[in-house]
Amino acid sequence: MSVKHAMLALLSAEPSSTYRLRKRFDASTGQTWPLNIGQVSTTLNRLERDGLVEHDEPVDDGTGGGQPWRLTPAGRAELAAWWARPVIAEQRGRDELVVKLMLATIAPGVDVEALVQVQRAATQQTMHDLTRLRREVEAHDLVGRLVLDHHLFIAEAELRWLDDVEGSVARSAHAGGRPAPASGEDEPLAAAPAGAKGTR
Template sequence: MSIKHGLLALLDQGPRYGYQLRAEFESRTGSTWPLNVGQVYTTLGRLDRDGLVVPDGEDGEGHVFYRITGEGRRELQEWFEEPVSRAGRPRDELAIKLAMAVAVPGVDVTAVVQTQRAHTLRALQDYTRLKVRAAEDDLAWQLVLESLVFQAEAEVRWLDHCEARLARRDVVPPAAEPLPTAPPPGEAAAQDGPPKRGRIRRGKR
């Protein structure tokens, strides 16, 4: 999540101070990624340092407003034009947990998968209920919710796949019985012994 670019996008609509930025950021994302004011002001300080925003006066209560600069608008435009790099995303804790679990003796990996699936399904139900209740004209919140729904659905499918892989790994095939080998011809004759005499039937003369 880029707090930096999110704040620039908000400031592109006009000067704002820290509390306003936090409230609008959370409103746009449905409080999915809550911010504290400390994060906001720390980010504003870095943006000011890099020439992307500048202070733009204060109100009667001492709130310092910030305004985006031309360089800030160029930075924002580049952010919108470039794809989000997968290499730069946060590490997937669930994938790391399962990768470690399969290598640690004594861990019931199937139980780990099932516990996570139950949690993800509950989250998916919550997201779906929120989507039904979301206002039709709140496109930003609708898009965030749809992203969360799709991510949860994909995670459930991946967990199903993991459980199937674990089941195949845990199936131990039965030991095959060795096929009988035929003894050499001479040895076979010795084992059978001399041919038994049988009653010979003679034909009529």
């Protein structure tokens, strides 16, 4: 999900000022995706440049947020096209953790097991924090619950994947492959752990 389409989606409900859009974005994402006012302003200016939004009639909503924005017909068409498109995993960007671990298996002098342990501890802490937030979410806050559940499922899957990576590295070392830590010898990329697929 891009900030661009998030702004279009929010404006499809009602015109809003830059300030109010940021507040509505925070509410709609359960405050799990921080977005500052500068990012919102820059995105809106680009949308205006592309003819997807325009300024609406000024209103005094008591927020002091400035002149409201609204969708243009082109903006509504772009949003409709986005709603109709599935999100393809390959379009979500490279997963830094997957790339990092893949490179660790071929780079000399890297203790892959130690790297996995550090990452596991960080992911477990993330799960702890998310679980605490999930308990604090109000029962009627559907958006908050859905967003936090999504992040929890991702963290759980990441922990399972890290277990698999650790097992694959250990089996490879036992079979006479790349030891952990590394021996310093160059090895082909195929030595990367099996099943190294990103969860995020």
